[in-house]
Amino acid sequence: MVELKNPEQIASMRAAGLVVAEMHRRCAEAAVPGASTGELDRVAAQVLADHGAEPNFLGYGGFPGNICTSVNDVVVHGIPSDDEVLRSGDLLSIDAGAIVDGWHADAAITVLVGEGHSPEVLELNRVTEESLWAGLAAMRLGNRLVDISRAVQNDVRRQPKPPSGKWGIVEEYGGHGIGSAMHMDPHVLNYVERRRGRGPKLVPGMCLAIEPMISLGTPRTHVLADDWTVKTDDGTWAAHWEHSIALTEEGPLVLTAPDGGRERLAALGVTTAPDPLA
Known part of the structure; x- marks a missing residue:
C-alpha cells in the first residue's frame, strides 16, 4: 500500500527535508x-543535533554512519571512515537523511572534490542531476509512476554519449516511497520495465524519493564484503542524485531542496506548491 500524507505530515517532512539540505x-x-569521509559523517551528525533531528541512516539495517559517502566507482551505500581520505579529482556522492516528529526525508548530491576532473566526469554529474529533475518534473497529478521512470530514462538517453558509448542507468537500485x-x-x-505496467496514479499526499544513479559504463553492480558498499562491475565512476518530493492538490513540493524546487521546476514548466514552512 502507498501511504498518503496530510498537509501537517507533509509540513513535518518539509522540516526534515530542510535539515537534509x-x-x-x-x-x-x-x-x-585531505578530509576524510569520517569527518563528513561527524559534520552531518552535528547538523542533526543542531536541529533536534534524528538520523534515519544510522543503525538502519546495521548501517554504521549518519550519511553514505560513495567515492568514484562506488555507486551507493559507501560507509564513512577516517581511513578514507578524499583527493583532488574525486567524485563524491553524499546520501543523507533526517527524521523530524517521526517523518522522514532523504536526498543525495554528488560533489566534485578539488580540481582536475575530466570532461567525462563533469558530464556524468550534469547528466545524472538533470535526469533527476526530469523525474521530479513528472511528479504531476494525473501521471502514473511509470511516467517518472520514463522521464529519467528518456532524459539520459537523449544526452550525447560518453566515450564508453552509453550511460549506464543502474537497475538494481532506485527510488522509493517515503514518509x-x-x-x-x-x-x-529509473528506467521503464514493461512487465511492471504503469504503476499507481500520482495523487495528492503521495511522497517519493526519486534517485537516478548513472555510470560511465555498465549498469551492473556488486556489493562488497561489508554488505553495504555497491560498486560498478567494470570500475567506471558513477554519480547519484536524489530528492524527496511531495505531491499536493496545488502541485509538487521538493521537500529536500532549499527553495522547494521552485527554480529548477519552473524552468521545466512546472509550478510548485506553496512551502508550508515559508
Whole structure:
C-alpha cells in the first residue's frame, strides 16, 4: 500500500527535508582534498543535533554512519571512515537523511572534490542531476509512476554519449516511497520495465524519493564484503542524485531542496506548491 500524507505530515517532512539540505550544504563545504569521509559523517551528525533531528541512516539495517559517502566507482551505500581520505579529482556522492516528529526525508548530491576532473566526469554529474529533475518534473497529478521512470530514462538517453558509448542507468537500485519510514512502497525505477505496467496514479499526499544513479559504463553492480558498499562491475565512476518530493492538490513540493524546487521546476514548466514552512 502507498501511504498518503496530510498537509501537517507533509509540513513535518518539509522540516526534515530542510535539515537534509543543510547536511548537504555543510558536508559539501567540508569535502575538500585531505578530509576524510569520517569527518563528513561527524559534520552531518552535528547538523542533526543542531536541529533536534534524528538520523534515519544510522543503525538502519546495521548501517554504521549518519550519511553514505560513495567515492568514484562506488555507486551507493559507501560507509564513512577516517581511513578514507578524499583527493583532488574525486567524485563524491553524499546520501543523507533526517527524521523530524517521526517523518522522514532523504536526498543525495554528488560533489566534485578539488580540481582536475575530466570532461567525462563533469558530464556524468550534469547528466545524472538533470535526469533527476526530469523525474521530479513528472511528479504531476494525473501521471502514473511509470511516467517518472520514463522521464529519467528518456532524459539520459537523449544526452550525447560518453566515450564508453552509453550511460549506464543502474537497475538494481532506485527510488522509493517515503514518509513514516525511510523506505516504503512504491519502488521507483529509473528506467521503464514493461512487465511492471504503469504503476499507481500520482495523487495528492503521495511522497517519493526519486534517485537516478548513472555510470560511465555498465549498469551492473556488486556489493562488497561489508554488505553495504555497491560498486560498478567494470570500475567506471558513477554519480547519484536524489530528492524527496511531495505531491499536493496545488502541485509538487521538493521537500529536500532549499527553495522547494521552485527554480529548477519552473524552468521545466512546472509550478510548485506553496512551502508550508515559508
